[in-house]
Amino acid sequence: MRTKALFFLLIFVSFFPNLSAQDINGDAILAKVDRNLNPESFESYRKLVNIEPSGRTKEFVLYTIKKGKDKVAALFLSPASEKGRSTLRLEDNMWLYIPNVAKPIRITSLQSVVGGVFNNADILRLDYAAEYSVEKTDDLESEYVLHCQARTAVVAYDRLTIRTDKKRLVPLQIDCLTEAGMLIKTLYFKETKDFGGGIVRPSVIETESPLYKDYKSVMIFAGLKARQFEDEVFTITFMPQLDSLRR
Amino acid sequence: MLLFLLVGLASGRAQEYEFDPEQFTRKPFSLDGYLELKPSFYRLNPDSPFYKLSYYDQEPRKSVGEAYAAFLGDFSYRKGVFEAFLEPYAEYTLSPFESTAGIELFQGYLALKLSPSLTVYAGKKTLRWGKGYAWSPVAFVERPKNPSEPDLAREGYWMLTADYTKSFDGPLKTFSFSPVVIPVSGSLNGDLGRNGGLNFAARIYVLFLATDIDLVLSAGKTRPARFGLDFSRNLRSNWEIHGEAAYYRDLKRQVARPDGTTGTEEFNAASFLVGLRFLSAAETTYILEYHRNGQGSNSSGIDAFYSFVDLAYESYLETGDDARLIEAAGLGSYAGFSPMKDYGFLRIMQKDPFGILYLNPAATVIVNLADGSASWAPEVTYNGFTNWELRLKAAVLTGGPGDEFREKRNRFRLEFRLRRFF
Numbered sequence: 001m002r003t004k005a006l007f008f009l010l011i012f013v014s015f016f017p018n019l020s021a022q023d024i025n026g027d028a029i030l031a032k033v034d035r036n037l038n039p040e041s042f043e044s045y046r047k048l049v050n051i052e053p054s055g056r057t058k059e060f061v062l063y064t065i066k067k068g069k070d071k072v073a074a075l076f077l078s079p080a081s082e083k084g085r086s087t088l089r090l091e092d093n094m095w096l097y098i099p100n101v102a103k104p105i106r107i108t109s110l111q112s113v114v115g116g117v118f119n120n121a122d123i124l125r126l127d128y129a130a131e132y133s134v135e136k137t138d139d140l141e142s143e144y145v146l147h148c149q150a151r152t153a154v155v156a157y158d159r160l161t162i163r164t165d166k167k168r169l170v171p172l173q174i175d176c177l178t179e180a181g182m183l184i185k186t187l188y189f190k191e192t193k194d195f196g197g198g199i200v201r202p203s204v205i206e207t208e209s210p211l212y213k214d215y216k217s218v219m220i221f222a223g224l225k226a227r228q229f230e231d232e233v234f235t236i237t238f239m240p241q242l243d244s245l246r247r
Numbered sequence: 248m249l250l251f252l253l254v255g256l257a258s259g260r261a262q263e264y265e266f267d268p269e270q271f272t273r274k275p276f277s278l279d280g281y282l283e284l285k286p287s288f289y290r291l292n293p294d295s296p297f298y299k300l301s302y303y304d305q306e307p308r309k310s311v312g313e314a315y316a317a318f319l320g321d322f323s324y325r326k327g328v329f330e331a332f333l334e335p336y337a338e339y340t341l342s343p344f345e346s347t348a349g350i351e352l353f354q355g356y357l358a359l360k361l362s363p364s365l366t367v368y369a370g371k372k373t374l375r376w377g378k379g380y381a382w383s384p385v386a387f388v389e390r391p392k393n394p395s396e397p398d399l400a401r402e403g404y405w406m407l408t409a410d411y412t413k414s415f416d417g418p419l420k421t422f423s424f425s426p427v428v429i430p431v432s433g434s435l436n437g438d439l440g441r442n443g444g445l446n447f448a449a450r451i452y453v454l455f456l457a458t459d460i461d462l463v464l465s466a467g468k469t470r471p472a473r474f475g476l477d478f479s480r481n482l483r484s485n486w487e488i489h490g491e492a493a494y495y496r497d498l499k500r501q502v503a504r505p506d507g508t509t510g511t512e513e514f515n516a517a518s519f520l521v522g523l524r525f526l527s528a529a530e531t532t533y534i535l536e537y538h539r540n541g542q543g544s545n546s547s548g549i550d551a552f553y554s555f556v557d558l559a560y561e562s563y564l565e566t567g568d569d570a571r572l573i574e575a576a577g578l579g580s581y582a583g584f585s586p587m588k589d590y591g592f593l594r595i596m597q598k599d600p601f602g603i604l605y606l607n608p609a610a611t612v613i614v615n616l617a618d619g620s621a622s623w624a625p626e627v628t629y630n631g632f633t634n635w636e637l638r639l640k641a642a643v644l645t646g647g648p649g650d651e652f653r654e655k656r657n658r659f660r661l662e663f664r665l666r667r668f669f
Contacts, residue, residue: 045266045268045271047266050604052604056631058604058605058631058633059633061268061271063271077271078271079633079634079668080279080634080668080669081281081630081633081634081635081636081666081668083279083668084279084321090420090421090454091420091457092457092481092484093454093457093459093481094481098398099321100319100398100399100400101375101397101398102373102374102375102400103375103376103377105378105380105479106459106479106480106481106487106489106524108481108484108485108486108487108524108526109484111526111532111598112598153483153484154481154483154484155484156484191264203264204264212599212602212604213602215602215604218264220264220265220266221266222266222267222268223268229363230362230363230364230414231414232362232363232364232412232413232414233363234414235412235414235421235423235454236421236423236452236454236459237410237412237421237423237425237452238363238412241360241363241366243273244325244330244360246272246273247273
């Protein structure tokens with residue numbers, strides 16, 4: 001009996017490297033990356049900084065909430081010209097609410113409510129695994145490279161290439177590509193920070209785009225913590241009231 | 248020295264990405280809004296009926312410069328489940344014709360936020376129903392929208408209203424019900440009817456199969472029944488389609504007759520709108536709409552009005568009696584933003600052209616499809632300076648004699664708008 005067990009163990013060990021390579025489940029890694037970036041339901045504050053080639057900057061501050069895989073909303077707190085604007089995403093549906101206009105209008109993921117390199121999909125990002133499936137995974141020495149394909153035609157980028165830190169399973173760099181493989185923008189994840197509650201993740205995302213040569217946009221995260229919300233918070237009726245959720 | 252420089256660079260970099268959200272802690276009181284200055288130049292159309300109606304007692308002019316200043320404030324105070332909100336609007340127009348000043352309360356209400364599912368509002372509030380960009384036939388409880396400036400804030404009505412919302416899993420994601428009670432008495436909501444009484448309206452909103460759908464109705468003592476529906480849906484990540492349809496019963500309006508008299512017309516009307524919004528790969532946004540205005544006049548009706556004004560003006564020149572001109576000015580159905588039946592709308596907006604961030608050129612064309620007259624309005628907006636918005640806009644009105652846009656008060660307008668947000 002012991003000989004038989006040893007025989008099977010030897011077979012398993014001898015095939016282990018191969019099995020290891022074949023068993024890398026890119027979708028599982030991507031799901032883990034999502035959870036390491038934020039809890040499934042959370043609130044956070046973000047500062048967006050658009051940096052022009054001259055060095056001039058323009059800043060936006062947003063309060064963001066997310067629930068589950070398909071609900072996310074953001075409220076502009078600053079500057080005054082944008083204050084009170086809110087955006088809502090429910091699956092692939094997106095709306096923008098402007099206080100003076102006083103009604104939510106449908107927007108698309110490719111538009112940008114802030115100008116610059118970030119578009120609405122970047123600001124109202126769902127879990128990567130909710131929008132993309134991993135077609136191929138490169139297992140490098142210190143990184144996984146996840147080659148992702150959009151699950152539907154309505155997402156902003158057809159393909160993503162996600163360089164992932166193998167040890168911490170958080171992104172290092174994401175290339176956003178068209179179906180034909182043309183680079184639209186690159187996100188660089190930097191400055192890992194302990195947000196508390198077991199959330200340790202990059203606190204800064206720098207973005208560059210060949211479409212905006214010499215421009216850069218930066219997203220800085222703060223106050224990221226797990227929080228539960230009622231589903232009704234993620235409706236167009238509630239968009240004018242998002243500020244009431246802030247404590 | 249090198250170490251000092253490196254430390255300095257490192258600390259400078261840390262500073263660059265510093266963000267303390269504490270400074271954005273929610274406070275019970277907030278004050279926001281904007282100040283606006285808008286100098287304008289008009290090339291006038293002294294022979295047009297609307298010029299005669301506006302300036303019959305003034306020295307005729309071919310052009311005029313005006314300056315406009317405005318203030319819009321949003322004051323709010325929150326305590327627990329209560330919120331008090333005030334939105335005053337003040338304006339001053341400096342004009343060689345007549346300088347005017349005014350102040351209005353656009354909104355002023357108390358909100359009781361019982362839960363994310365239920366909020367009750369009492370006071371003066373703006374409700375914006377409909378999915379159309381330039382027009383909204385189902386906007387039963389709001390003041391008319393100017394298709395040339397559809398995003399401008401507008402005055403609300405006094406009302407009691409509530410929003411009840413429920414979310415679901417499955418093809419029906421959201422259900423929302425918004426009942427509205429609008430009292431009319433004297434100056435309270437006076438433009439909704441001369442006699443006092445209560446009006447009721449309601450909206451049911453659903454997000455069903457990724458489509459926004461609203462069912463709306465309105466009826467009451469001072470306004471006959473009207474009902475409608477609208478929808479909006481994304482076809483792809485860069486295509487949106489929307490539409491509205493409304494039916495109005497027992498409408499009444501004062502009309503000019505070809506024989507130079509006026510009378511009252513009673514009718515039912517149906518209006519609808521279909522529209523598309525498209526974002527190209529070059530980040531150009533196109534908004535295209537067709538509006539069938541069932542309440543609008545046909546060409547013979549508007550011709551009768553023009554003749555009525557011409558006769559009234561001739562009578563004024565001969566006798567100095569402006570009673571007929573005042574009567575003509577009271578025929579409000581001809582003086583609205585879109586007084587006729589068939590309109591097309593196209594707006595093209597380019598984001599960050601030539602790589603210039605925050606620069607947004609746009610052009611808007613509104614066409615009366617029956618007579619081919621049109622308003623052509625190019626503009627360029629820049630909001631690269633934090634809390635400032637600069638806009639230069641022109642409008643050229645084209646058409647033949649008797650056509651709608653040819654007979655407006657002016658033929659050309661150039662304006663510069665400066666807004667400072669606070």
